[in-house]
Amino acid sequence: ATVKAADQNVLETIKSKGVLRIGIEPGFLPFEMRTPQGEWVGFDIEMMQAFAKSLNVKAEFVSTKWEGIIPGLIANKYDIIVSGMTIKPERAKAVLFSDPYFEAGLKILLAEKNMTTIKSMKDLDVKGKIIALKLGTTGDYFAKDNFKNAELRRMDSEADAAQAVALGKADAFVYDKPFVEIFAATRKGKVGVLSDLVSKEFLGAAVQKKNQALVDGFNAFLAGWKKSGDYDKAYRANSILVLGIVSWLVYSSFMNLDYDWDFLFLKDYVWDPVNNVPGLLLQGLWITLKVSFLSIVWGTLIGLLLGACMMGKEPVSRWFSVIFVDVFRNTPVLVQLYVMYFIVGTAIEMEPETAGIVTLSLFCASYVAEIFRGAVLEFEKGQIDAAKAMGLSPFQIARHIAAPQVLRRMLPALVGQFVSLVKDSSLVSVISVADVTKSALNIVAVSFKSFETWFVVAILYCLVNTVLSSYGRYLERRLRVG
Structure with a gap:
């Protein structure tokens, strides 16, 4: 009851x-x-x-x-x-x-070159044949049980697997009937479908x-x-x-390699002319910028605090900081995202975007802490003694002598870490954050145009990081002059 x-x-x-x-x-x-x-x-x-x-x-x-x-x-x-x-x-x-x-079933998408030679699954299950699969699907399970000689290549999305067949990178793709038939209808002359339904399934x-x-x-x-x-x-x-x-x-x-590039189809994903609002790509880019910026800010603040604690004399805070840095530096950020979202985020009802920002902030903080600690250890402590002898206060010593030199030593490594963080932010797409990478995955799933979509996404990341790197070099020049 x-x-x-x-x-x-x-x-x-x-x-x-x-x-x-x-x-x-x-x-x-x-x-x-x-x-x-x-x-x-x-x-x-x-x-x-x-x-x-x-x-x-x-x-x-x-x-x-x-x-x-x-x-x-x-x-x-x-x-x-x-x-x-x-x-x-x-x-x-x-x-x-x-x-x-819904009553569905599996069908086999074939590369055009195989349409005349492959008439059954037996013809496909031979050495030298490559079968593309979407990881974790019923097509994946079916192929594992029924194809013992062909090479099985597992991919993250059905669009990528179907694209591999159309490009001649794979001989076949085992997947659900509706998708296979729709893809084949848009690629007439490039792919075909093995007529038999290889299994019956229910959704x-x-x-x-x-x-x-x-x-x-x-x-x-x-x-x-x-x-x-x-x-x-x-x-x-x-x-x-x-x-x-x-x-x-x-x-x-x-x-094969004769590809008709078409970037114009992306224009509606950049700007929606009907509603006169940003399209899916620009919406995703905004999320990427927001996640990256907040992660950099929080990661820097937390990292400086951790770095100071690592050099402090209080044992509890020192050992906590050391363990924290070791854990976050020595585990993949992808694993951290899964733990933060599915375990911690479940316990405290954390939204995907928040989980992504928290994870990237802590990951960034572990590197900033070591960068800060290294820069401080390189600072010549004799300068502090000389400044005290001149009658400077602790604040004046920190403001005019220690901070500029420590920051100058930290800056190149910090900029490199921030650039890396922007690229790592693409991983938040795995926990359903609608960043530019997630938007690109959605676009590819609909259009099957992987090349154009990922080429544009690469340019967007490159532009963001170029601006960030250029600003970092500008700050370095200012500090040298200062």
Whole structure:
């Protein structure tokens, strides 16, 4: 009775807050994607908006990477996952699935060069053949069990894997039927599809094990939605919509190294002409600048404090600072982000952007502390004795003698650390922060134009760091003159 009451409370909490949070990874066509204006579209989107409306709440979509989507649910980052997730026994050990809302299956995307020679999976499972896969998907599991001779190459996104086939870097890609067919339709003459459906699968919504009431509510809604005919209308409409968007974005063709560059498609992602507001790329760039700036400021302040404590005589603060610096310098920042967001952030309800700023600040602080300590140790203490003999006060010694020399020694290393931090800020995309890297991933998932998108993103990072480096060199010249 207690479990059932707690379960019911989850649904009541959603209703009282007025928001249903949905975990989703964009790019699985025609189920979920983002337009150049950053709007969510697709079958899953329309279905969950209708479900939220039936609960009299607002649908809030939380974008996250696929490998972190179930951990995010367990960590209460969202209430339900609806992201083209296949119902699998392995996943059912961690989550509670709804009734199937779509019957899908796996198909094999083939490079055009293989269309005449590969007629079955057996033809593909030979040495020398390369099969692209999206990490952690049912296609990945299927290939592991059924292809023993071909080389399996796992990639982070379906767009990258499909692109590898279109470019001739891989011979095939095993993935869900809707995506494979839509991609093939936009790449006629470059890729083809093996006609047979290699497996039958069912997609379902997923919630935490304890949330039976939420699943029951979704199942009841789904049954009514199908009976009303709105289900079929939504799927047909979104299939046509997604194919239209992708066809419009993807009109250049390429074969081997003969690539038709098309940067113009990005203009709507830079500025939205309809609403006259910044597009997805500029929105992401603003988040990157904000996260980087705040992390640099807080990292510098905390680092200076830690550096001072490391050189102090008080043993507790000294050893705490030493251990802190060792831990954050000797562990990958990606691991720190996961710990901060999924563990610490769950305990204190920390937003993804806040978790990213806190992690990068602490990571930066560990390096600033060592830079500060090294600069102070190089300072000749005889100068302090001479200044005291001249009658200067401690403040005057610090202000006019110690600080300029320490800062001059710190500055080159500090600027290098800050430049590195701006680049490291791209990692916050893995915890669903909508920075410029996350925006680029969303764009590639829709347009399949990896080259142009990442080339522009590289230029943006280069421009930001060039400005930062130039300002650092300007300060160095000022300090030398001073």
